[in-house]
Amino acid sequence: MTGSSGERVFIRLGPPPEEPNQFVVDGAPQAYPPDVRARLEVDAKEIIARYPNKRSALLPLLHLVQSEDSYLTPAGLEFCSEQLGLTGAEVSAVGSFYTMYRRGPTGEYLVGVCTNTLCAVMGGDAIFADLKEHLGIGNDQTTGDGTVTLQHIECNAACDFAPVVMVNWEFYDNQTSESARELVDSLRSGEPKAPTRGAPLCTFRQTSRILAGLPDERPDEGQGGAGAATLAGLRVAKEQGMQAPAVPESEPESRS
Template sequence: MTTSSSDHGVSLGMPELPAPDYPDGVRARLELDAREIIARYPDSRSALLPMLHLVQSEEGHVTRTGMQFCADVLELTTAEVAAVATFYTMYRRRPSGDYQVGVCTNTLCAVMGGDAIYSALQEHLGVGNGETTGDGKVTLEHIECNAACDYAPVVMVNWEFFDNQTPESAKRLVDDLRAGRQADPTRGAPLCTFKETARILAGFPDEREGAVDATGGAGPASLTGLRLAKGEKPAARVVHPRDGGPHDEPRSGTAANADVHLSSHDAPQDTSASDPSHPAGPAAEEGQ
């Protein structure tokens, strides 16, 4: 029986029963993984973050069973585990899709088109923030800055970058995800499911062929300042159309992972380096 508190508009009920345990085979497998994680740290409680990723990889979100498992293995209280699991947004507290599609709506991405992308995807998918499509494929959310402002507006899928997006390219992206078609991040490792991503975040290697070699690094836009500091001319800017026309695809991963050690002799010519009115002009001249 529950009692109602009209003063606060909430229902007060009996405390929840203890969380059910994992099946024996699942628990034994997770305990093996947990021992490997704990061995990395001098104090077992330091293993809580990767442990939460581990249990998230089992069910796609952090369940009460998962939190109880972490508490048992690390000799913590469930309150200590829940305090961490509810603090960090990368831990899901309810079932969600195979692909977490996050649209950055922080300042720069927003003014460059992030708000328009987010609104377009809400309408296209028929879901709101944190909601999942009926087929269980895509969970949509707006996210804070992911330190990729030089590629704004950015969409992330399971924490992999899809740079320089437009409403049309973002809609094609989620359509590909729902249809099971290949979707290649602009840079970084090949895309995998949210459960697979959670296991990688727990510290276990990505064993897919070529995944490690494909991780790449910072793209040319991120390294322009470094090039100027080294006396090199910056790479030519890539102007990305945002009108939803036939050429609105994001830059390819190959271009984004270009070699950062070009000499000034080999670097693409950029007239901004000799234009005093251009922000890069004086800096480029001082470095030459």
């Protein structure tokens, strides 16, 4: 197009080049071989049977194919669309909306560092910067041995325990740069540290199968409940004998 003064103006169309593309990765499978397809169809049938409308099974099916490839691939998207009778556009639109669905190969352990306000103030930004240097990778990149994928996360919903790091969605609370380095080193050594609370750690692909709704054989060790920061106000109120004011009774509405 031409500008107001007659000079030529070039406008780039489409997403910026630094943004993740739409599931186009070199070497990604375009279709599953018969044995893989048959195995996935058994799991898909079990998942779809839980829903009155089978298209409602799309989210867990996306986790299922992610457990196969570690990210969403053309093969996985095609499998979901065929199982549910949806178009490729419908499946990819959903898959590209949620950040839990990956667009590139993911390591055995997805390490997410919360860099939202509270965690950042408490040291989350410093932890993330330190881990990038320690691992030699940037955001959303994977170590050369394929063990750790590092990413910053906007909120891990655990502000009581800030700063928080999650590994495959399991919590590691009250982290420091030193403890976070020890954590990722343990992952790479094959002897991962146990999460602060919740179920024992498993690999990213195993986690994806669990999120798909398939059996989770891990022992339930409890989620820990609210932390001291959230309960501090309640504790002080009890110590001071404070109670919430009574709710006044509403007057009956007059009828004209």
